[in-house]
Amino acid sequence: MIIKNITYLKVNNVELKLDVYKRGNTEEPVPTLIYFHGGGWVSGTKESRFFNLLPYLEMGLAVVNVQYRLANVSHAPAAVEDCLCALRWVIRQADKYGFDIKKLVVSGDSAGGHLALTTGMLTPSSFDSQCPGNEELKVAAIVNWYGITDVGDLLEGENMRSYALEWLGSAKDRMEIAERVSPLNYLRSDLPPIITIHGDADTVVPYSHAVQLHQGLERLKVPNKLITIPNGGHGNFTRDEILDIYENIHKFLDTHIVNKKLEN
Secondary structure, eight states: OEEEEEEEEEETTEEEEEEEEOSSOOSSOEEEEEEEOOSTTTSOOSGGGHHHHHHHHHTTOEEEEEOOOOTTTOOTTHHHHHHHHHHHHHHHTHHHHTEEEEEEEEEEETHHHHHHHHHHHOOTTSSOOOSSOOOOOOOSEEEEESOOSOGGGGTSGGGOOHHHHHHHTTOTTHHHHHHHTOGGGGOOTTOOOEEEEEETTOSSSOHHHHHHHHHHHHHTTOOEEEEEETTOOSSOOOHHHHHHHHHHHHHHHHHHSTTOOOOO
């Protein structure tokens, strides 16, 4: 089943869309992955990540592929708010599409990895809700592909990145906003299990972001795994590395999604 370009939110006179993918017609609700594309919060499309979704469909998950506002439409924290609304849409539409809301996984690459982390880690009081409903926004696991974990680190100093400057804009309080959207500021013991994939030679998102997240989760005893790709850059891993990564992701989700194996 493929249903494309469903409007999940209208904001700033923009209709934000998502796509739903499911294998076959299952009567029982199925574990569901919500995916956010990368592009530094300033570029990218959900359509560009189609092939990233296929391994999860093979694992037996349904997949929801999400569009969100980029910096040329709205600066931070708009993208974070949109992705929280996408999660709420999935929860509210679970019966219609057969999503198992007890087994929701959020994932993404680069800026999308950051958005997966914020979607799964933010507390209810972090942002005012702009989307309908009052359902609890809760996920069962996070798959973070080389996502940003400390946004403020990218605004100044040796790790400054132009895409982060563009996303935050010129507001005087941009460092305060950066703190509000940084996953490292939401570390706590009741977080869902998190698996992170990051190359240690990444020049786009510093590898230190993955290490700090992993170390913080370890201190709090949150189930997590850091897969380091030696000499790996910003994605573009080898075929063997990709196969090994997805094998690890499958095992991680098997173990941590309500201790029930995903069906192939």
